[in-house]
Amino acid sequence: LGSDLTTLGLNLNSPEPLYNNFGGPWAENPCRPQDIDFHVPPEYLTN
């Protein structure tokens, strides 16, 4: 019978595209903002 595809951790009713936060094929949850590399102004890389 296949599986209930709404339980794979994807918000299928999201008005936004899913791929921007897609955590990957094995992820149970979408990426959080702190998981996503971002091209911030170099000045922000305060190290």
Add this chain to the structure above:
Amino acid sequence: YDDPHGLPEKTEYLLQEWVAMYHLPNAGRDSSKAFGHFVTQMSLHGVLKTDDLITRFFRLCTQFCVDISYRALASEPTADLIRSKAFHTLDAYVRLIALLIKHSGDANNGVTKVNLLNKVLGIVAGVLLQDQEVRGAEFQQLAYHRILIMLFLELNAPEQVLDSINFQVLTAFCHTLHILRPAKAPGFAYAWLEIVSHRVFIGRLLSITPQQKGWGMYAQLLIDLFKFLAPFLRNAELSKPVSMLYKGTLRVLLVLLHDFPEFLCDYHYGFCDVIPPNCIQMRNLILSAFPRNMRLPDPFTPNLKVDMLPEISHAPRVLTHFAAMIQPPTLKKDLDSYLKTRGPVTFLSELRSVVQVHVSSMNLHVSPEPGMHYNLPLLNALVLYVGTQAIQSIQTKGLSPSMATIGHSSYMDIFQSLAVNLDTEGRYLFINAIANQLRYPNSHTHYFSCVLLCLFAEANSEAIQEQITRVLLERLIVNRPHPWGLLITFIELIKNPVFKFWNHEFVHCAPEIEKLFESVARSCM
């Protein structure tokens, strides 16, 4: 490789030098300052002198990085420590590759940059395949995954020099991932899908690249994945490793269904050609895609007039050259001749009388393997080709497909003869080929829905009617999503008295089957 004497040592020294420079706090923005010094060193050591030396340099660096990763995997106690140790070198190496690519040739000479990228990717792929060959079950994807994904991300940074060669960069990576497809590098399969479904990879190939120029390459990668999975999904029981890969594939397809349904619409044919027929939910997922600007009427709407829908006469885009799949050319010639002139009758009688033999000479029979008697791509192509020819013929007469307009035609002759003459396995595949066209409102959905209902109505044996019902039912009882065209066909079958559906023995063959039909019927009425 018979490397020149001393080159490995020199390369290892240079790599270590670079790694140290890369991690210095004053390496500069994107290590540009460190790179300036390091290129001088590389030139002094002559590793950039010839194309051959550059190739050797990258292969040796890749091998050193891989060795460092295996050592980290063997020595560090936790996943975090393994990664921080291995990535310390890998990320520096990736940065070096990216800088060498960006600075090779003059600024606007994309060719040298892309050539160097292809060289490096080819080397990484070669080292990976050889490593998998040598290490077998001990092979680990960590280093290769990190190098490929971080290099992809580096070369997709928002920089002018990269923007101008972005399509070639994407092409180079897709080409490399095709070389490393799971059937060739099964030990790399999980990392492979991680890269192919990475948000930046999907974004670049399916969204940012203009005119959908990345769609064909992405479709090819998904076909590579389905081809690898097919034999393992063909049998109902999935092993854990296969189940993991299958579940990951479903996640990726759900993202595509949600964000890029038109992509799935355009390439559904090629995907269904390689997805095993028993993989019903995954196939339904692909067939359920419909263009985002389309509003689908509720299939359960009473007295829904499908043929009145505006899109129902529009032909969907099918980006696979299915007509070219009808081989050998003589078969295509005979077929065209029959479709045109509804003769010679021998063509049909051949189909009819020696359909097995004829089927084999249509080389639909490819091997005596049980369950593998038919050339599925040929059967699928034949069905779609005959159907599209029929639609064209009907529309030329200013008609639209219906039980009345499709019958008694050369096209239906072909379908009737296949329905009557194929054995159970062949007919199952044949009916599936038709059912695979039941999607969103378009001329293919409309025509093939009529074909299926016509075959049911005019069947000369109840076995055919039962098998048509089975094929529809097994697609309906799996978990969602269900293609719109599948629902409207089944509803018509159980609702329209002309098919006398409820009189059939098989409808009452078991209480749960009867209950199921009734529950579907109730939701229709």
Add this chain to the structure above:
Amino acid sequence: PLGPVALSKEQQIQHQSLEAAFYHMPHPSDSERLRHYLPRSPYMTPPYYPQSVPLASDSLDFFHRLSTETLFFIFYYLEGTKAQYLAAKALKKQSWRFHTKYMMWFQRHEEPKTITEEYEQGTYIYFDYEKWGQRKKEGFTFEYRFLE
């Protein structure tokens, strides 16, 4: 009616490789830059803790509702990520301004005493990431060329 199909020799070998790889699955962090301060190491929190992020937690309004201290934490500890970017936008919305020379955030404490084309001068609140707290600084010259 298709029945099961035995795997070919080659497919069995492929499956063995896949099975070996199954025990070395890639981590999500394998596709992200190394996080020196806060590595993405999954931690089993008690099941009654929320296990997944609140919806829309990657939106600007979500960040607008975070406290200033939280925004500074995100800015300095999650550098190079989308979270840092959103935190910076939320701080600017609260009229903080990032000084690239000191790598600190400043906010006017009152209308500056002097304003020229190049700079403004007055009493400011700034966030000191070393002492981790807000401080007041009088007579500070905020040069616009150091404004990110």
